[in-house]
């Protein structure tokens with residue numbers, strides 16, 4: 001009899017543990033679902049340096065990664081879930097084509113609410129400068145996100161009159177199924193931009209303005 005009682009007690013105890021674990025996981029899953037999730041894509045990496053400064057001393061890939069890290073930090077402080085397509089100086093594949101396909105695959109397979117692909121520019125004429133956001137017209141919200149970020153970035157440079165622009169022919173923008181945009185943070189081939197883009201304080205400020213742009217987008221989207 002004593003043994004039977006012990007068995008019943010043990011089974012009840014186990015049942016309670018299973019029940020509380022189930023409740024815990026359900027609550028946790030619900031909490032995670034309600035969190036906002038942003039996928040950041042620091043352009044290039046590894047063998048693919050991306051755009052370079054005229055003297056070739058600066059590579060776009062390193063600047064893109066820095067901005068993404070600063071941005072990740074701000075987003076996570078607001079309880080926003082962040083993933084990055086890369087978090088070190090690596091390419092995602094052996095060829096540029098496969099690398100970019102992999103980035104799109106990662107973003108599309110995730111359940112992210114927003115993605116941002118961060119790049120820096122280069123141009124034959126060294127007088128061309130300024131940050132600018134680009135978006136694909138395949139999702140209506142892309143335009144609004146790109147505009148909101150562009151407006152926020154303008155706080156860094158009031159002389160920058162560039163507007164967010166619709167674009168085609170960019171593999172990531174054309175093929176992602178999520179809401180997102182491309183942020184071109186400046187021209188490495190322009191002296192003024194280069195000076196800024198090699199200054200970590202400026203990069204952090206830039207990340208902060210992108211972060212504010214994302215927050216504005218979320219706030220406005222919730223009201224629609």
Ligand SMILES: [Zn+2]
Pocket residue numbers: 043044050051060119120
């Ligand atoms: Zn690039």
